[in-house]
Amino acid sequence: MVNGRNVERRTILKAAGATAATLGLAATTGCGGDGGASADGTVTIRYAWWGAEDRAQRINKTIALFEKKYPKIKVKTDFQPYLDFWKKFNTQASGGNPPDVFQNAIGFLRKYDAKNVLLDLSEQAKAGNLRLEGFRAGLEKFGEIDGRLLGVPVGSNSMALVIDKPVYTRAGVKPEMGWTWDDFDAAMRKIRDKTGRAGDSGMYGVMYLYDLYLRQNGKAFFTEDGLGFTESDLTDWWTKAKKGVEDGRYADAKKVAQIKPKSAVTGELAAGEFTWDNFTVRYTAEGKSEYALAPIPTTDGKKTGQYLGSLMLSASKRTQHPKEVAQFIDFMVHDPEVAKIMGYDRGVPATQAQYDAYKPTDEVNKAIAAYEESLVEAGVLEPITPHPNGADICESAFLRIAEELALGKRSVDEAVKQFFTESKTALGS
Amino acid sequence: MGTTVTHAPAMEGLSQDSEPRHGPVKPARPAALKRRRRRENLAGYLFMSPWIAGFLLLTAGPMVASLYFAFTDYNLFDAPKWIGFDNFSEMFGDPRWRHSVQVTLWYVVVGTPLKLLAALGVALLLAQKRRGQAFYRAAFYAPSLIGASVSVAIVWKAIFSDDAIVDRTQKIFGIDVGGWTGDPDMIIYSLVALTVWQFGAPMVIFLAGLKQVPRELYEAAEVDGAGKLRRFWNITLPMISPVLFFNVLLETIHSFQIFSSAYIVGGGAGGNACGPADGSMVYTCYLYVQGFENSRMGLASAMAWMLLVAVALVTAVLFWSQKRWVHYEEGAR
Numbered sequence: 102m103v104n105g106r107n108v109e110r111r112t113i114l115k116a117a118g119a120t121a122a123t124l125g126l127a128a129t130t131g132c133g134g135d136g137g138a139s140a141d142g143t144v145t146i147r148y149a150w151w152g153a154e155d156r157a158q159r160i161n162k163t164i165a166l167f168e169k170k171y172p173k174i175k176v177k178t179d180f181q182p183y184l185d186f187w188k189k190f191n192t193q194a195s196g197g198n199p200p201d202v203f204q205n206a207i208g209f210l211r212k213y214d215a216k217n218v219l220l221d222l223s224e225q226a227k228a229g230n231l232r233l234e235g236f237r238a239g240l241e242k243f244g245e246i247d248g249r250l251l252g253v254p255v256g257s258n259s260m261a262l263v264i265d266k267p268v269y270t271r272a273g274v275k276p277e278m279g280w281t282w283d284d285f286d287a288a289m290r291k292i293r294d295k296t297g298r299a300g301d302s303g304m305y306g307v308m309y310l311y312d313l314y315l316r317q318n319g320k321a322f323f324t325e326d327g328l329g330f331t332e333s334d335l336t337d338w339w340t341k342a343k344k345g346v347e348d349g350r351y352a353d354a355k356k357v358a359q360i361k362p363k364s365a366v367t368g369e370l371a372a373g374e375f376t377w378d379n380f381t382v383r384y385t386a387e388g389k390s391e392y393a394l395a396p397i398p399t400t401d402g403k404k405t406g407q408y409l410g411s412l413m414l415s416a417s418k419r420t421q422h423p424k425e426v427a428q429f430i431d432f433m434v435h436d437p438e439v440a441k442i443m444g445y446d447r448g449v450p451a452t453q454a455q456y457d458a459y460k461p462t463d464e465v466n467k468a469i470a471a472y473e474e475s476l477v478e479a480g481v482l483e484p485i486t487p488h489p490n491g492a493d494i495c496e497s498a499f500l501r502i503a504e505e506l507a508l509g510k511r512s513v514d515e516a517v518k519q520f521f522t523e524s525k526t527a528l529g530s
Numbered sequence: 531m532g533t534t535v536t537h538a539p540a541m542e543g544l545s546q547d548s549e550p551r552h553g554p555v556k557p558a559r560p561a562a563l564k565r566r567r568r569r570e571n572l573a574g575y576l577f578m579s580p581w582i583a584g585f586l587l588l589t590a591g592p593m594v595a596s597l598y599f600a601f602t603d604y605n606l607f608d609a610p611k612w613i614g615f616d617n618f619s620e621m622f623g624d625p626r627w628r629h630s631v632q633v634t635l636w637y638v639v640v641g642t643p644l645k646l647l648a649a650l651g652v653a654l655l656l657a658q659k660r661r662g663q664a665f666y667r668a669a670f671y672a673p674s675l676i677g678a679s680v681s682v683a684i685v686w687k688a689i690f691s692d693d694a695i696v697d698r699t700q701k702i703f704g705i706d707v708g709g710w711t712g713d714p715d716m717i718i719y720s721l722v723a724l725t726v727w728q729f730g731a732p733m734v735i736f737l738a739g740l741k742q743v744p745r746e747l748y749e750a751a752e753v754d755g756a757g758k759l760r761r762f763w764n765i766t767l768p769m770i771s772p773v774l775f776f777n778v779l780l781e782t783i784h785s786f787q788i789f790s791s792a793y794i795v796g797g798g799a800g801g802n803a804c805g806p807a808d809g810s811m812v813y814t815c816y817l818y819v820q821g822f823e824n825s826r827m828g829l830a831s832a833m834a835w836m837l838l839v840a841v842a843l844v845t846a847v848l849f850w851s852q853k854r855w856v857h858y859e860e861g862a863r
Contacts, residue, residue, distance in 0.1 A: 184803075184823075187823075188822045188823065191606065191822065191825055192606070192822070194606075194607070195606030195607050195825075216605075216607035216608070217607070218607075355708065355712075355713065356708065358712045358713070358714075358806040358807075359691075359692040359708040359709055359712035359713065360692050360693075360712070361712060361806075494823070494824050497823070501807075501808070504806065504807055505714075505807040505808070508714055508806065508807045510714060510807045519625070527824070
């Protein structure tokens, strides 16, 4: 009896072991080896991006289109808001399990390149799975670092000044391409005096605007491995900005912080603010007034220091399906139908084919297109300055410390010192 | 344990043993007994194994790993690099870290006593017999049950943000400071308010303590002409001091570990995770930022161990202090 039971147990164990082994084998053939390809050769790739519900709906439509064209490739998506996206991505990537393809931005290129996460897509381009021609304004080089292609741009955008048009009109200010910082300053005074509203929401913490200002003066925010400006540069910038708040040209920082996440412009605290041009869509949805795009002020009446910024698609070095990922990226940046679905959600489409396919009909998107065209016409666009590994941490430090300064929690000198200390740690220099 | 030994004969009768026993157990058949005991032990360990596995894998393992990481430079991607005490010296030299310590201490020192006062006050009211007592107890306890949830923190943020109900009410009284959550000086008050609102758990413990106070003491004091306040001060408080000690200890430790409410009310998704101008940057919030936003897991681990040491120290001080103010009944200790 006892013996019999033992035998029985052993048999069960053996059977269980065998099953486990088979399952294990099945799992290996399923996930390892030729990598996620199921019996009929269908592969699944994971695609992660940041954004909100509205973008999700558009992206799902483009994926449906892609899966129709490539029936052997399935795409699984995953999205979060911007900050949460990077936290999750970071954790996944460090665990060796990043998504196969994901939305990326210039501030993260070197960071994840240094951590060996990004796939060099030039191999796939050579193999013909990814076309690199047809990009607008030299954008095809955008995601290139040291000769390796680490990202492919999907859309471009540029810094702009978003204004509350009726307020500007009431104050009698008409910003024009080539206006100087002195003109801008005079305009801020006029708006404050004539309309009782602050002219700007406070440019303290807009890292990308400060970058333009530096570029107008022959410097830049970042060099390849560090900061491209000195403590005294930043002291000047933040002193000017602080004075602007004190005399009412820029909005009260406390109120601006209070109404977050609503913007100071739509919250009617300020007549304008500097931001990316494709964000204009948000203002129209959020506020009651009419909003327009104005050019960036200059130092010498000509140079704005502007460049096209861009969202990119990057692939993971660990992906089992580099070919399929390349095909996916190729489809997303070149297919005209995709542009019709996405619109200017991720900026103006990066390829000429997509740019031509989508002609905006609504006022906001028309304004964005017109703005970018005006930049090309004025010939102010320059190549982007590199962002070193750690740039993302510098940016959030810049944003935070500028806010502390604006809220009166720090003096200019303290703020500058703090920023440089934190940046040195972040950039490892 | 002592109880088991004294009551051993009585317990035998309750055991699952089929053989009826007469008289005291003879030390006969030691081998069989041993075997049975071993089998029982085995069963015991078997039943405990999910917990043991969980403890080893999910608690002990990560703790050991984190202790190691605390002395390394570890960014999740590259192999950890041993740097000795560098993380700790960096921590002490970091003004943001010191700020987070200040915010946390402020939160503990202000929030914990207020919460305990609210708990004791309501417990005193609910200890008296009145109609609907059960309902009130449940109603006051409810916030504690749902308190740790993210949804409550979101609601809290909605209540205290700009142009929300608190702000509007303030404006009726002519106080126009805007919402609390957007104000670096005020946001911490909204967190204190949140913790005070969740006084239910210590309240229930206080209630239990109050029930234990012998009525004769009050009767005797009344005969001696002691007023209400005097009776509270000289009878209630000393009698419940063990319970009070327990609550102080628990709530203090709890306060040091505040995270989710601060993280969500202070920003969570979008912008600075620690409130405007770091206004609500409690210790764990900064720890999270260093670990998950700046990818400095070594530093974050060091911070975590520093917190453990700090809480241990505070606990030790509290235990030491109890000799002076906690009264146990004669012989109970």
